[in-house]
Amino acid sequence: MSYLLKNVAPLGGAPTDVLIDNGVLAELGTDLARGAAEVLDADGLVLLPGLVDLHTHLREPGREDAETIASGSAAAALGGFTAVHAMANTNPVADRAEIVEQVARLGEYAGLVEVRPVGAVSAGLRGETLAEIATMARSAAAVRVFSDDGACVHDARLMRRALEYVKPFDAVIAQHAQDPRLADAAACCHEGEVSGRLGLPGWPAVAEESIVARDVMLAEHTGSRLHVCHVSTAGTVEVIRWAKARGIEVTAEVTPHHLLLTCDLLAGYDPLYKVNPPLRPADDVAALRAGLADGTIDAVATDHAPHAAHDKDHAFADAAFGMLGLQTALGVVAETMVATGLLDWAGVADRMSLRPARIGRVAGHGRPLQRGEPANVTLVDPAASQLVDPDALVSRSRNTPFAGRTLPAAVRATFLRGRPTVLDGKLVNGIPA
């Protein structure tokens, strides 16, 4: 099947026609002949390289009540993604070849996005001994991102070893930066005025910043690649800016929710706003936006963290950490970065596709929109808007913090290797069972 996108704006630039044929962008130009292709009127639509998420919790194996690889893949495709990285904090933990290979295989069966498994850094995410990094890197899943996300690799010696170990595989350590000695187990919100007012134990910003400062020095010492997950404070942005200026190989991501929401939302003790790292004050949000705009923060990553109602609907202190993100990410970025003039659509493509694909070494994704490139692309209507209705999301969970908000822009179509997974804003093959 081939598709002719009529009058589409690649990266928001001048309108042109794009022919998708044989899995690739076969032709770009004005007034292309339709031939046997199905024509999609793309007037006013922006063509982006398919979005790539560095940080997705798909919950399979182990918590299929909250999400499966198929349901999470469907949410991703509807959100405009063509590749996602499945975090390792599953049950069993993805700390060896059999598990990462199974995750990749289930992703292929679902066939909606490329599912790139993340391997654990430490065995069982316990932070004591290294996981089977080499066998995961050499396995059929060819893991290139390793992370204990949900837990910090807090032991400096283990972190140093992990950085050294991944280097020959050109892989990266994605660190959940949070010193467990500074952010104790009971902490559940930003430490500051808000934690005092609500009477909740808080996480100080320095628990994140001190680990990032240490890790960039370890990355410099080892000459390895470090990636900082979900940056949440202005101080972390400063440390990364300094490290990059020094030539250290560090990259970083920010989540959509940290770009939009502040800890003021916690006033009603609604557990939907409970997330790790926590929502921060407005000054931090402004610094995160500025850091993403100037490229200090390389990527937007969703940290899509589905939780079943029986884990999330509790008193604030007892509820699970995490928020859905895949289906709302682009809208939140459009609101916080495009509508504010901080990024144009080419900038969105860079932060949500090109750079994350490069960081994760995801072949065939995050490529320039040029003839011959794999047709992993998404069509966005920048003039549309979407009302977030939790019941309309295809995730198995409902824990979106954006319910009732109207977000700008809407994904109209997503193509994976030339095949549409989403058309007219709907899954081509319906919602997976």
Ligand SMILES: NC(=O)N[C@@H](CC(=O)O)C(=O)O
């Ligand atoms: N980001 C989150 O709030 N939750 C994550 C893991 C984590 O605690 O970081 C999850 O797996 O639910």
